[in-house]
Amino acid sequence: MAGVIGPRLYSCCNCRNEVAVHDDVISKTFQGGNGRAFLFSHAMNVVVGLKEDRQLMTGLHTVADVYCSDCREVLGWKYERAYEETQKYKEGKFILEKSKIVKENW
16 A cells, blocks of 8 residues: 555664654653663563663662663663652653664654
C-alpha cells in the first residue's frame, strides 16, 4: 500500500533495532551521560540490566542500564525508584540518549 506511513520510531544507532515510539516521548530536555536524552514512557526490544543507586543531577535514584536486545549497545537507563517526592513521576520510565538512537519513518 503506497503512501501508508507507519509510526515515527527511534532505533538503536548501532543495529537499527526499533526501541521506542515517538508518541511515548514525555520530555526531550533530559541530560544523559553523553549529552541530551529523551524521557520515554515505554521502550521496546531492550534488555534492562541490574539495578543500582546512582546520584544524578536531580538526586539519588535507583536505575538500571538499558541495552539494545540485538547488539547490546547501552542506550540509556530505566528509572526504578526515585527517592525524592518531586522525582517520583520518573519511576518506570526510560531515558534513551539522543546520541544512541536514530529516527525512523520521519
